[in-house]
Amino acid sequence: MISYLVRRFIQSLVVLVIVSILVFVAMRLLPGDPIRMIITASNTESFTEEQITQVRHEHGLDRPMFIQYFDWVGGFLHGDMGKSILQKVPVSDEVVRRIPITFHLGILAFIIGLLIGIPVGIIGAVRRATWLDTLVTTLSNLGITVPIFWLGILLMYLFGLYLNWLPVMGYTSPFTDFWLSTKQLIMPVFCLAVFPIASTARQTRSSMLEVMHQDYIRTAWAKGVKEQAVIMRHALKNGLIPIVTLAGMGVPMIVGGTVLIETVFNIPGMGRLAVTSVLNQDYPYVQGIILIVSAAVLVVNLMVELVYGWLDPRIRYD
Amino acid sequence: MANQAISDVVNGLVELPPRVSEWRRFRRVFFSRSVVVFGMIILLLFIGVAIIAPLIAPYGPYEPDLEHTLQNPSAAHWLGTDALGRDTLSRIIYGTRTSLEIGLIVVSVACLVGITLGTLAGYYGGWVYIIIMRFVDALMSFPMILLALVVAALLGGGMRNVIIALSVALMPNYARLMCGQVLSVKQNDYILAGRAMGASNLRLMRHVVLNCLSPLIVLITMMLGVTILAEAGLSFLGIGITPPTAAWGSMVNDARQYLLVLPILSFAPGLALMLVVFAFNMVGDGLRDALDPRLRGLL
Numbered sequence: 001m002i003s004y005l006v007r008r009f010i011q012s013l014v015v016l017v018i019v020s021i022l023v024f025v026a027m028r029l030l031p032g033d034p035i036r037m038i039i040t041a042s043n044t045e046s047f048t049e050e051q052i053t054q055v056r057h058e059h060g061l062d063r064p065m066f067i068q069y070f071d072w073v074g075g076f077l078h079g080d081m082g083k084s085i086l087q088k089v090p091v092s093d094e095v096v097r098r099i100p101i102t103f104h105l106g107i108l109a110f111i112i113g114l115l116i117g118i119p120v121g122i123i124g125a126v127r128r129a130t131w132l133d134t135l136v137t138t139l140s141n142l143g144i145t146v147p148i149f150w151l152g153i154l155l156m157y158l159f160g161l162y163l164n165w166l167p168v169m170g171y172t173s174p175f176t177d178f179w180l181s182t183k184q185l186i187m188p189v190f191c192l193a194v195f196p197i198a199s200t201a202r203q204t205r206s207s208m209l210e211v212m213h214q215d216y217i218r219t220a221w222a223k224g225v226k227e228q229a230v231i232m233r234h235a236l237k238n239g240l241i242p243i244v245t246l247a248g249m250g251v252p253m254i255v256g257g258t259v260l261i262e263t264v265f266n267i268p269g270m271g272r273l274a275v276t277s278v279l280n281q282d283y284p285y286v287q288g289i290i291l292i293v294s295a296a297v298l299v300v301n302l303m304v305e306l307v308y309g310w311l312d313p314r315i316r317y318d
Numbered sequence: 319m320a321n322q323a324i325s326d327v328v329n330g331l332v333e334l335p336p337r338v339s340e341w342r343r344f345r346r347v348f349f350s351r352s353v354v355v356f357g358m359i360i361l362l363l364f365i366g367v368a369i370i371a372p373l374i375a376p377y378g379p380y381e382p383d384l385e386h387t388l389q390n391p392s393a394a395h396w397l398g399t400d401a402l403g404r405d406t407l408s409r410i411i412y413g414t415r416t417s418l419e420i421g422l423i424v425v426s427v428a429c430l431v432g433i434t435l436g437t438l439a440g441y442y443g444g445w446v447y448i449i450i451m452r453f454v455d456a457l458m459s460f461p462m463i464l465l466a467l468v469v470a471a472l473l474g475g476g477m478r479n480v481i482i483a484l485s486v487a488l489m490p491n492y493a494r495l496m497c498g499q500v501l502s503v504k505q506n507d508y509i510l511a512g513r514a515m516g517a518s519n520l521r522l523m524r525h526v527v528l529n530c531l532s533p534l535i536v537l538i539t540m541m542l543g544v545t546i547l548a549e550a551g552l553s554f555l556g557i558g559i560t561p562p563t564a565a566w567g568s569m570v571n572d573a574r575q576y577l578l579v580l581p582i583l584s585f586a587p588g589l590a591l592m593l594v595v596f597a598f599n600m601v602g603d604g605l606r607d608a609l610d611p612r613l614r615g616l617l
Contacts, residue, residue, distance in 0.1 A: 018453060018456040022456060023468075026468065026469075029472060154584075255461045259461075259464060278471035279557065289464075290464065293461065
């Protein structure tokens with residue numbers, strides 16, 4: 001078990017190193033010259049070759065690529081992600097300010113996805129081929145196809161502009177004003193949760209249908225176990241493994257969704273930052289965001305594998 | 319014993335069940351669900367619209383009409399006009415072309431590269447496997463839209479770069495599927511037999527690939543929907559298709575500022591987008607059930 005964990009951890013680290021190299025090299029291939037952007041951003045009207053060389057030296061961009069890489073990674077490990085080219089502020093400050101916002105949105109969407117998706121899927125499977133099942137199947141098929149940025153605009157029109165029930169955009173920390181924060185979060189979190197809810201419901205339904213045919217379920221019925229216990233204790237626990245896999249795979253989907261939803265609802269999180277820094281070619285930001293996001297996804301993958309062992313003791317880690 | 323059974327059949331002593339051809343079985347399962355048939359009809363409709371767009375679009379997609387901007391739906395403009403007076407319906411019709419074109423090209427490119435990498439990794443194993451699959455894992459650890467965003471940032475917007483960005487983002491799915499399939503198919507006896515007969519690696523790989531077709535076809539159909547959705551997402555963020563080309567995602571984005579005045583301008587392109595993606599997903603589901611029901615839960 002321990003040796004398996006160590007091995008998996010090392011594998012994830014290797015993937016992370018590959019990601020960092022890919023990102024680093026990719027950013028150096030950007031068409032614009034960052035130096036010229038730094039100088040233009042500081043409003044120097046004309047600049048000599050000497051100045052360029054000097055700025056290049058100041059930013060350490062005249063050193064060999066691989067030294068720059070190790071410098072960057074070393075800095076990263078100390079919490080120093082470099083400075084924004086345009087805003088001249090340390091990337092880490094901005095990122096640290098924005099991570100909680102995106103995390104707040106994402107974790108709510110993730111939890112809601114499971115809390116609604118699993119029961120809905122169970123209802124579909126247990127009441128198979130009734131109108132309830134048809135409703136569940138149709139809604140979940142729509143849920144995995146709806147463009148969430150469009151859904152956001154639709155909701156914004158209906159509840160924000162037309163009915164005037166909810167604030168149209170923005171983000172407030174729950175510690176400043178909990179009620180306002182909740183009202184502002186309803187629409188974005190719902191949009192982010194639509195895909196997790198729908199895909200979890202689909203997966204729960206089909207894995208429950210599969211499990212319900214097993215002999216041990218018939219045995220449970222035969223020995224007079226109550227319906228609720230058959231479903232929750234005997235069927236669901238065995239059907240959960242593919243659902244956990246899917247939930248793990250849903251994390252990148254939610255993170256990708258925040259990019260769109262934070263733009264629609266004007267929320268100052270990581271996703272919005274990713275879009276603006278890509279548009280501005282502010283590469284220290286892009287590098288930092290990508291690395292953080294992939295580290296987060298890898299951690300989630302590791303956690304998913306641990307949950308497998310708890311759900312199905314037959315899975316041996318060796 | 320076996321000979322006895324065969325001669326019984328030959329002599330007409332035992333009646334064989336009627337033969338059901340693969341194609342008939344496929345058709346029966348595929349068309350048995352009404353939602354799959356509905357998806358297929360929608361899909362054919364959109365493909366038809368994309369092909370004959372210039373014939374059915376009432377106006378040109380780039381024809382500005384500054385005297386009739388932001389009009390409500392009317393007999394002349396069924397879905398109204400945008401801020402430049404361009405006819406929304408015509409732009410949606412031309413947008414179908416953009417979406418399907420990008421979907422087809424991206425999926426073909428991603429599929430070819432992914433199949434090649436996945437097959438090599440699965441077939442040779444060892445270091446080839448480790449190098450290719452670690453690279454694929456690295457690509458898969460970022461969200462598709464973020465990956466496409468970075469590639470689009472490197473190359474800039476525009477049709478060609480969107481295609482490259484989405485292909486890079488989509489390729490790992492095919493590589494991973496193919497690698498898994500090859501690993502299991504290559505255990506089959508006919509591959510061993512082929513090797514014993516001295517078939518070359520290339521020839522064996524061809525057999526392996528042909529035996530992985532069912533899941534590939536399903537993945538291709540489903541990924542068409544995903545790609546179209548991702549392209550719309552990028553265009554919505556302003557990083558995808560550049561104006562004035564009609565693309566659903568950028569139409570939704572452009573219309574956002576007129577949401578209060580003319581909501582239909584945002585609603586209509588999104589609805590078209592959702593219908594197409596829904597249709598691809600349903601047809602993909604149908605194909606999966608008809609081609610290989612064991613794939614349920616995997617794809």
